[in-house]
Amino acid sequence: MIWQLDLIILALVVICALAAINVRDLLGASVIFGVYSFLMCLLWAEMGAVDVAFTEATVGAGVSTILFIAAIFRTTRRSKD
Amino acid sequence: MKVFALLATALTGAILLYGTADFPAWGDPESPASTHVSAYFIETVVRDTHMPNLVAAVLGDYRAYDTMFELVVIYCAGMAVLAVLRGARS
Amino acid sequence: MRRFREQVQNTEGGTDLIIRTSVRLMVPFIQLFGLYVIVHGHYSPGGGFQGGVLLGSAFILLALAYGVEYSKKYMSEFANFLTVNIGVFIFVGFGILCALVGGFFLDYGAMANVFPMPLPEWRYWGVFVVEVGVGMGVMGIMVSLYWDLASAGSRKEGL
Numbered sequence: 270m271i272w273q274l275d276l277i278i279l280a281l282v283v284i285c286a287l288a289a290i291n292v293r294d295l296l297g298a299s300v301i302f303g304v305y306s307f308l309m310c311l312l313w314a315e316m317g318a319v320d321v322a323f324t325e326a327t328v329g330a331g332v333s334t335i336l337f338i339a340a341i342f343r344t345t346r347r348s349k350d
Numbered sequence: 351m352k353v354f355a356l357l358a359t360a361l362t363g364a365i366l367l368y369g370t371a372d373f374p375a376w377g378d379p380e381s382p383a384s385t386h387v388s389a390y391f392i393e394t395v396v397r398d399t400h401m402p403n404l405v406a407a408v409l410g411d412y413r414a415y416d417t418m419f420e421l422v423v424i425y426c427a428g429m430a431v432l433a434v435l436r437g438a439r440s
Numbered sequence: 441m442r443r444f445r446e447q448v449q450n451t452e453g454g455t456d457l458i459i460r461t462s463v464r465l466m467v468p469f470i471q472l473f474g475l476y477v478i479v480h481g482h483y484s485p486g487g488g489f490q491g492g493v494l495l496g497s498a499f500i501l502l503a504l505a506y507g508v509e510y511s512k513k514y515m516s517e518f519a520n521f522l523t524v525n526i527g528v529f530i531f532v533g534f535g536i537l538c539a540l541v542g543g544f545f546l547d548y549g550a551m552a553n554v555f556p557m558p559l560p561e562w563r564y565w566g567v568f569v570v571e572v573g574v575g576m577g578v579m580g581i582m583v584s585l586y587w588d589l590a591s592a593g594s595r596k597e598g599l
Binding site for chain 2: 589
Binding site for chain 1: 477485486487489490493494496497500504582585586589590592
């Protein structure tokens, strides 16, 4: 565990989480959420939990982003608030 | 209302951060999880199941109930999406 | 190479040539990697769940680039339905089979009463059977979820 790498990834995770909440465009929010998942995957791989990192990379960053985008294309791209 | 939500979030976060102060250090060999459960698995898994990957052995053999119902949950999710979207069309 | 180019140009569906070509190049490798992750789960990170998601995402990629109709040529709706149910059935059925031959539910060592093999070996192969079941189920469910969400339930045309 390298604390410099940890600090960078954790800071990016917080930035991505705040951005995903604040972005008005739902498509952009889902893409940022995919980035967030991938950063969590990096964090887990760096902590030594490679199995969890693998699951996060395939499910969180891969399939769930595609499913979000599919749902957005069939409904609306604009958020209410 | 938004101020109240922000206050609640900040309070919950502060309580959670306060709770982490009692955690053992990362990778501490003296922590309770490393002294009982991990030691048992490291000693017996390779002898009992011939599997070098301890995570696969725990997920597939020792905690197979957990994995089974994980699959059943995903199955139910797929069936629910199918039922809702097909039902909405007709 | 020429045959590959003709194959890409002659298939209908999709709009962009670059996307269609790159998807056609990537899909076999993704499927191979998914099978590797399922089969090699005992030795390296991975297992049924991750491999199943990888196999499903290969089909999702095909459906994204060529349309839902085209991806149904490779896995029909009935085959998808069969894959999901057989995958869940393998897991639960193997557990019940272990109970029937004289052990506990999901106690793979009890299968030694039927086919004599050392007990650790049976637990090894029991986990393998179970992971294949998980992989089949997760693959089918991921493809089915994408089909339903992308076409709003009609399963005719995707994004």
